[in-house]
Amino acid sequence: MSTKSEKTTTATGDLEDEVLESLQALVFSLKGQLRHSLGEQPLALAPMELRALQFFVRHPGASQRDLVQHSGRDKAQIARLIKSLLDSGHLQASPDPEDRRSQRLSPTPSGLALHGQLHQARRQALARSLTGLDAGELGQLLGLLKRLRSNLVAPTPPA
Template identity: 30%
Template structure:
C-alpha cells in the first residue's frame, strides 16, 4: 500500500475547491473561456508588450499551444499583435478594450474567490500561507529542474 501525503491531499482538495469556485464564478459572470485562454489573457495583461514566447515561458507551456490560444483571442477581438520594435521576427501582444474589460471581469471573479477562500483568516495567517506555498513551489520546481 502506498503512503499518502497529508500535505499533498490537503493541497489537492484546496486546488479542486478553488478551481470549482473559479468555474462557478466565471459562469456567473458570463465568462465563457477556457482556462488556457484565461491564463494567456491574464499573462498579456500582466506583461504589456510581451510576446507569445514570454507567455509560453512564464506558463511553462509549448509555444505552439500558446500561439493557438492567442490566435483564438485575436480572432475574438480580445488581443492584437503589434510589430516588435527590437525584433522583426516577433510580435508584441496587447489587449484590446474588450480584452481589458474581460481581464477586469476575470480579476473581479478571482478577487471574490480569494476573499471567500481567505474568510476568517488573519493577515499573518495569509502571509504565512503564501510564504509556505512559495517555498513548496520552489522545492518542486527545483527538483524538476535537477531531474532534467
C-alpha cells in the same frame, strides 16, 4: 511486528495523502466559488487562454517568446493560444520596432473587460477562502505555497 520507522513512514504517508486531498479539495472548492461568483455563466475562454490573457494584461507589449519563457509551455502550444486570443478579439498584435519578425501583444478593450470580470470573481472567491486569517498566517501560507511550487519546478536531483 512493525518498527518505529515503519510507523513513522506510514503516519507521514497518511499525512501526505491528507495534504494532497486537502489541496485538491481546496482547488475544487475555489473553482466552484469562482463559478458561483460569475453567476454560473460559462467563461468565454479556456483556462490556459485566460492565463495567457492575464499575462498580457500584466505585461502589455510583451512577445510570444516572453510568454513561452514565463509559462514554460512549448512554442507550438503558446502559438495556438495566441492565435485563439487574436481571433477572438481579446489580443491585438503590433510589429516589434526592434525585430520585424516579432510582434508585441496587448489586450484589447474586450480582453481587458473579460479579464476585469474574471479578476473580480477571483478576488471574491479568494477573500472568502481567506476569511479569518491574519497577516501573519497569510504570510506563512504564502511562504509554504511558494516552497511547494519551487519543489515542483526545481530540477529533480539525480538518483
